[in-house]
Amino acid sequence: MSDTDLAPSIGFDDFLKVDVRVGQIIKAEPFPEARKPAYKLTIDFGPVVGVKKSSAQITHHYTLDDLQDRKVAAVVNFPPRQIGPVKSEVLTLGFPDADGHVVLVGVDRDLPLGGRLF
Template sequence: MDRIAFDDFLKVDMRLGTITAVEPFPRARNASWKITVDLGPELGERRTSAQATNYTPEELTGMRVLCVVNFEPKNIAGFKSEVLLLGVPGEDGEISLLTASRPAAPGGRVY
């Protein structure tokens, strides 16, 4: 495992967001959703593509998720992905999105 300085960790801007919209993304190479995330008044809404198809749109909408918000935007099949949703492999091997365990406002920074 490579170690990094704490200052390097602080360069990664991770925030809590609320998923507000989920759309199919048929042009993506791998099964994916187009997702809109509300990151609070400072950052507003951002869009992303996520391979979280083990979740239904109904399960995702309203979910509070942790996101990296300061990566360069990425073009995925003609779609501008602006944030990265964070997740881990679940026991079944499917993605398990990371969330906050207690109420917190959208846009709250991870520290």
């Protein structure tokens, strides 16, 4: 499926199965072992979800300093996925720009960590 194709229709109950939470990046590191340029992220989702790791191909628009303390949205209930030497525990969300580079989904207010998307 390309990003111009619509995904199949789902019911509201299907949407509720996807657990998207707000977290705060507490550590961003280089990920030189990745096949495509990426960073290793450590994200705090508050007391319910805790601190999780993610890898993200966001090097085009963001430096490591840009990411420190940034609030992001992530799917927290996918099974962990091994990406090289990193076990990615959450899927950090973003949209492609006109050239296909990822722009992170963020929030424009100070929200409590772990808040769930609805």
